Amino acid sequence: MSAPDQSRAEIPGRDGRGVRGFTLIEVLVALTIFALCAIVLGGAYMNILVSYATVSRGEQINEDVAYARSLVLTEADRTKLEQGGEFDTAGGRHVRWSVDIASTTTADLFTVTFTCEIPDPDQSESQKRVQTFTLLRPTWSIDPAERTKLRQDAKTRIYELQGKVAK
Numbered sequence: 001m002s003a004p005d006q007s008r009a010e011i012p013g014r015d016g017r018g019v020r021g022f023t024l025i026e027v028l029v030a031l032t033i034f035a036l037c038a039i040v041l042g043g044a045y046m047n048i049l050v051s052y053a054t055v056s057r058g059e060q061i062n063e064d065v066a067y068a069r070s071l072v073l074t075e076a077d078r079t080k081l082e083q084g085g086e087f088d089t090a091g092g093r094h095v096r097w098s099v100d101i102a103s104t105t106t107a108d109l110f111t112v113t114f115t116c117e118i119p120d121p122d123q124s125e126s127q128k129r130v131q132t133f134t135l136l137r138p139t140w141s142i143d144p145a146e147r148t149k150l151r152q153d154a155k156t157r158i159y160e161l162q163g164k165v166a167k
Contacts (some may be wrong), residue, residue, distance in 0.1 A: 036100065061118050064089050065129050068097040068116045078140040093119055107150035108138040 022030075068087070075081050084098035100113040111134050119126040141147045 057120070060089075060091055061120075061127055061129075064093065064095050064118050065116045065131075068095055069114060069131070072097070072112065072114055073135070074101055076137075076139045078137075078142070101147070104134070105150065106154060107147050108136055108141055110135050110137055110140055 002059060033164065039149060060155075067089075068085075071085060078101060081099050082101060086096040088094055095115045095116065095118050097114065099115070099149065102111045102113075103109075104111055114131045114133070116129045116131075117126045118129075
């Protein structure tokens, strides 16, 4: 064997045997698969980011409603509450709230319909939350005669349930 033949045999792939390279079609198919995977993963990541932003915005709105509701629950003056109120949040939103207070058949017990409007910068309309709850507030009774009558009616109902004569 001559020297030039030896050098040719040592280089793999020259004679069709040994290591082979990728064809252009194989490279393009691999790049296409990679690009599709990147697009799918990028879309999923964007959906996650949008979900986090939505949840965060919802939590901020819930905190603002809870704060407004705490203002209602701690206020002893009924006339102040019926005027409603507003405040600015730490996030720069201007929150307005109002209440509708209705007497019940029980003395000092009131049904409160609480409405809170919070502007949402991502939407054209503001978020409106309405909650109804019952509160025991002796300071909210406006008419002492009505209060006395409701107490007497409750006393009469209790005596009737017990089978006693009302006094």
